Structures are given as C-alpha cells and as structure tokens.
Amino acid sequence: MVPEPSGEQRLADRTKAIEWSRQLLENPEDWCIIDTETTGLNPRYSRVVEVSVLNGLGDLVLDTLIDPGVAIPDEVAAIHGISNELVVGSPSMIETWAQLQEVTRDKLLLAYNSSFDRGMLFYEAIRNELPKLKSNWDCVMVKYSAFVGAWNSRFGNYQYQRLPSAGHRSHIDCQVTLDLVRLMGGSQP
Secondary structure (H helix, E strand, O other), rough: OOOOOOOHHHHHHHHHHHHHHHHHHOOHHHEEEEEEEEEEOOOOOOOOEEEEEEOOOOOEEEEEOOOOOOOHHHHHHHOOOOOOOHHHOOHHHHHHHHHHHHHHHOOEEEEEEEEHHHHHHHHHHHOOOOOOOOOOOEHHHHHHHHHHOOEEEOOOOEEOOOOOOOOHHHHHHOOOOOOOOHHOOOOOO
C-alpha cells in the first residue's frame, strides 16, 4: 500500500502540475489536445465514432464523425449522442487517418485519460493496417488529479477527477481539457 503523501509532497506535486501547464502554454505550437468518442470502452473491440483535435492555441483543426462500420450500441449512443443514423455518410477511420496524422505530426498529444484515446487509436491503426501515430502522449487527467490533490488510498495515487462539465462530444471534451490546462497554468501553488 502506498502511503498518503505529506502536505509538502502534495504541494510539490501540485507545483509540478502547474509548471507542466505553464511550459505547455508558453509553447502552444508544440502540442495539441485529442479526444475520441467510441462504440464502447474496450479498445480491442470498440470503434471510434468521432475524433477531434484542438491545437495549443485553441483552434479546432480536426472535428469529424466517423462511420465505425459496426453498430453503435443504444446505451452508448445515449451517453454521447452519436447514433447510427448520425454517422451515415461520415468518413471511415481509413479516410480520416491521413488528416489525423497531419494535424498531430511532431506534436505532443494531450488527452484527458490518454491511455483510453491512445489505446483506441492504436487498435484502429492495427485493425485498419494504418501507420501508428508517431507522437508522444501525456495525460491531462493525471496532471489535474495531482493539481487537485485528493488522495485515493485504495489505489495509492491521486484520485482521478471527472472531466468537469464535459458534454461527451469530442470537440467539447477537447475544449474543456484545454480550459483545465489553462486553469492549472494560471494557478498558484
């Protein structure tokens, strides 16, 4: 079991999150925020139904629905609002991949829960025999959790925070994630 951090350690971890955000904000051309909406939670079997990319200046550089080639379960559509009817006529992941590669090339990719989005895109690349994205990733959720500083004694880490006021559409989630980066960067330890 990982012991709860001291007050000094929490302050140090919060300060690291603030400094991380400030460094990002000083170099907005070096990174972008990415988010996906999917047919489910298991990257091996689920498909992407929407992908958005917001650059470090806050410009939406990619925002598209994706025809996943499989049915979107009703219970999932009820969460993000993307139905089978809504994706009719949308490009496939294969058709979108070149643009996704272009807008993320040589950028640090930020996501809220990056392991999920990274996993989804990794398996989409494998499934569709596409080149993998050649970018490094970082997780805003992990940084924001350290910034908030609530300890999760069960898992021995900072408690993951829900993405505030997210609308479960990828472009909205990207904007809210950018807002958190800016919030942390403008905060004091």
